[in-house]
Amino acid sequence: MSEIHSASAIEILDSRGRPTLLASCRLSDGSTGQASVPSGASTGAAEALELRDGDPNRYAGLGCLKAVANVNETIHPALSGRQFATQADLDRHLIDLDGSPNKSRLGANAILAVSLAFCRAQAAQRQLPLYAHLARMAGLQPRLPQPMINLFSGGAHAGGQVAIQDVQIVLPGASSMRRTLEVASDVFRAAAALASEQFGMRLLRADEGGLAPAFASSEAMLQSAVAAIESAGYRPGDDVALTVDVAASQFHAAGRYLIDGESLERAQMVDLLDQWARNYPVISIEDGLDEADWTGWQLLYKRLADQVMILGDDLLCTNPGRIQRAIATDTANSALLKVNQIGTLTEALEACMLAKRAGWKVVISARSGETEDDWLADLGAGWAGDYIKVGSITQSDRLAKYNRLLYLEQVDGLRLPG
Ligand code: PGA
């Protein structure tokens, strides 16, 4: 049993300089935990509500003082002095306290911050590293997830210079996290050199630290990624493969996909993705179609699910109900897990286990707005994610997670599978 002494929060800034929350939770025996919450830019319509102040005089309306007050003035008095045996007990209490279907009363940012801070406090109380506590909670054997590392960005993370959002690299046969990051660094340097040669540009970085030159088309991003892999001395596909976050909801309007100067019907969009998967070493396509275009997703699934990961982000929103529907209707075969899309650890774990039981791959994911907090690395290891998606290797908000994974490998002895 863990008796809560206090829950509190303050407003801090994320990697885009926008406000977010840092929460603290203190148990009666003195164990404490702190956590900060990330924030998205290409958010799914079915996400839980991130409460913002809407006051145009502070941070263009993006302030989080209402959410902070909800922690300090509503959640704290409701939790203080109460005993919770498990994370699920605490989270159920928070969900009931909110009482809305999408956490709009207290804010998913307020609720998740407390959920995570309590998790860290319980780990401290049990004298467990966070990943081990999370693994025990899930009943899973911890292991390191394979990183999907951001190389090039477009879409909402890079001013929309190209329609698609991310081209990332993955090392299918990497023996260690250490080697993965060495190779990623080689490929990133090669990509930067090629970009400055080709575009004569200063190396501007997108929200997740990826390179964002003015590519002529989405396909040019894939071509340049392959060129960077080769130029760094690796074999595309065998040594280093690609994953794509199409983030198609961002360029879908009135039933059409507006990409690279064309207006495509869903079947044509599926053809385009099929072509990419055949011509480039792409092992995963995230949000290849709009979040409401279930028919399009099913077409893509029929076409490619036996070869590539059909990965749902905006489509699924870490929502157990939506994942259940996608399993039942052959709509996807992999789930992106972003805990702030749903708002508590317990509901995110339910989503994770549903996906795993269906034989899906699970990708534990950061948001485009992150902080220096590294809990996501422990979540990826503790919940045995197949992959972890954190962004590039050039900003401290991203590196906090990669560095924690390096630590878990070299000090705690966790391993990549295979
Ligand atoms: P977001 O995007 O964090 O800006 O919503 C990340 C992603 O689409 O994977």
Ligand code: ZN
């Ligand atoms: Zn995405």
